[in-house]
Amino acid sequence: xxxxxxxxxxxxxxxxxxxxxxxxxxxxxxxxxxxxxxxxxxxxxxxxxxxxxxxxxxxxxxxxxxxxxxxxxxxxxxxxxxxxxxxxxxxxxxxxxxxxxxxxxxxxxxxxxxxxxxxxxxxxxxxxxxxxxxxxxxxxxxxxxxxxxxxxxxxxxxxxxxxxxxxxxxxxxxxxxxxxxxxxxxxxxxxxxxxxxxxxxxxxxxxxxxxxxxxxxxxxxxxxxxxxxxxxxxxxxxxxxxxxxxxxxxxxxxxxxxxxxxxxxxxxxxxxxxxxxxxxxxxxxxxxxxxxxxxxxxxxxxxxxxxxxxxxxxxxxxxxxxxxxxxxxxxxxxxxxxxxxxxxxxxxxxxxxxxxxxx
Ligand SMILES: Cc1ncc(COP(=O)(O)O)c(C=O)c1O
Numbered sequence: 001x002x003x004x005x006x007x008x009x010x011x012x013x014x015x016x017x018x019x020x021x022x023x024x025x026x027x028x029x030x031x032x033x034x035x036x037x038x039x040x041x042x043x044x045x046x047x048x049x050x051x052x053x054x055x056x057x058x059x060x061x062x063x064x065x066x067x068x069x070x071x072x073x074x075x076x077x078x079x080x081x082x083x084x085x086x087x088x089x090x091x092x093x094x095x096x097x098x099x100x101x102x103x104x105x106x107x108x109x110x111x112x113x114x115x116x117x118x119x120x121x122x123x124x125x126x127x128x129x130x131x132x133x134x135x136x137x138x139x140x141x142x143x144x145x146x147x148x149x150x151x152x153x154x155x156x157x158x159x160x161x162x163x164x165x166x167x168x169x170x171x172x173x174x175x176x177x178x179x180x181x182x183x184x185x186x187x188x189x190x191x192x193x194x195x196x197x198x199x200x201x202x203x204x205x206x207x208x209x210x211x212x213x214x215x216x217x218x219x220x221x222x223x224x225x226x227x228x229x230x231x232x233x234x235x236x237x238x239x240x241x242x243x244x245x246x247x248x249x250x251x252x253x254x255x256x257x258x259x260x261x262x263x264x265x266x267x268x269x270x271x272x273x274x275x276x277x278x279x280x281x282x283x284x285x286x287x288x289x290x291x292x293x294x295x296x297x298x299x300x301x302x303x304x305x306x307x308x309x310x311x312x313x314x315x316x317x318x319x320x321x322x323x324x325x326x327x328x329x330x331x332x333x334x335x336x337x338x339x340x341x342x343x344x345x346x347x348x349x350x351x352x353x354x355x356x357x358x359x
Contacts, residue, residue: 002347004297005178006339008234008241016229023225031225035232039173039188042157042235043166047197049189050223050231051204054153054174057187058086058123060221061170064189064199065147067092067120074114075123075151076106077305078324083125083151084306095119096307098321102263104276104331105132107323111140121147126155126165128301128333129180129245129273130264134160134168141169153187154273156180157242161267166190175231180245180273181238183231186223244338245272248345252277252334255349258356274301275336279356284332287355294351299333 020031032050040048051057067073069091075083077096084094097110104127111122122141124132134150141148148169152158155165156173157180165171167190175186189200202209207218223231249272253261260278264270279287284300291298305324306312334348 001295002297002335002340002344003337004299004333004335006337007177007182008237008338009230010233010237012233012236013230016233017226020225020229026226027224028222029225031228031232032223035183035223035228035235036188038232038235040190042238043164043171043190045164045167045171045190046192046194047190049191049197049200049204050228051187051189051221052223053185054151054172054176054187055082055086056221057153057172057174057189058082058149058151059089060200060203060219061149061172061189061196062086062090062092062121063203064196065121065149065170067147070118071120072116072118073121073123073149074111074119076125076127076324077307077319077321078104078302078327079125079127079151079306080153080302081306081309082153083123084312087123092120093118093316094123094306096319096321098323099327101323101327103130103133103265104128104327105130106137108133108136108140111137112144115140115144115146119144119146121149122169123149123151125151125153126158128262128276129155129158129271130262130268131155131158131160131165133265134163138168152190154179155271156273157238158271159269167192170196175227175234180242180271181231181234183223183227183234186227186231241338242271244340245275245336246270248272248336248338248340249275251345252336252349255353257353259352272336274333276301276331276333278327278330279332280330282329283356284330287352288332290355291348291351294347296348296351297335300328300331301333303328
């Protein structure tokens with residue numbers, strides 16, 4: 001079976017974990033600090049704050065920006081549920097704008113129409129490993145005095161003309177095992193803002209600035225040194241592993257026939273967390289079944305846009321974002337992870353081209 005995702009664990013990760021276990025400091029300690037420093041360097045930002053998941057990173061970033069009940073946050077409905085749920089966690093309202101069908105990211109031309117006096121932030125989701133069109137998004141945010149919280153959970157090391165994901169606004173990253181790098185479970189926030197950095201650290205640790213004096217409501221959102229040790233080893237491999245993903249994607253781009261391959265605008269560096277094609281004419285599900293019969297994994301990210309999820313309909317009523325709904329019917333993500341061999345990517349291409357030729 002050619003799997004859709006495979007975490008790459010080596011001797012470096014094992015050695016690093018054993019060192020932590022032997023050190024006697026296993027909760028948040030020096031390894032977390034080192035991981036934060038290295039991650040901030042990778043994104044070329046001043047601060048990185050480690051936490052327990054991408055979901056927690058989003059939650060904490062929204063809290064640090066003071067977003068709460070009565071506030072609105074503009075985001076995409078075509079993403080993993082946590083992007084919008086994090087807005088609900090703080091009591092605010094996610095306001096969706098539809099996606100650009102070519103990039104699957106937020107359609108920037110629709111943002112200004114969604115702004116109301118209650119809008120406090122834009123939460124662009126860099127889906128599949130490619131950034132949203134951050135130039136215009138930052139301009140709109142500046143014009144309307146809005147915070148920007150990037151959901152970069154799928155975009156470690158991605159950039160636009162050299163400026164990295166997480167360096168535009170407040171960045172949030174997931175370190176889940178299927179991501180381009182992992183700490184088993186984990187998350188990271190990135191920022192150039194000293195105040196946001198300080199607030200995140202306080203919120204992460206029970207709202208505590210002085211031991212057992214609690215200035216505000218806080219949580220236990222701390223990463224452990226065991227997880228940070230894995231994360232550090234993975235971060236060192238990120239350039240190589242992203243390079244392999246890009247090489248696999250290039251092979252697909254050059255050889256797949258009859259399907260729509262990913263569109264990458266000039267200056268955008270895609271890191272292919274997912275390699276996602278569109279299959280026209282209602283053939284997507286049959287292709288997926290055919291791939292399965294041929295022992296090739298594939299996945300639909302995501303089959304039901306967030307505004308169509310049951311509890312969102314209950315809460316916000318019926319809403320319509322046609323491009324997101326259309327994409328949900330046509331997208332299919334193929335194996336692109338760094339562990340694939342040349343023979344694996346050739347097998348995938350051959351299966352798809354055969355199916356599309358015959359279909
Ligand atoms: C776009 C997006 N946002 C948020 C998350 C949440 O991250 P985590 O699973 O680490 O909580 C994910 C993870 O799948 C994601 O893909």
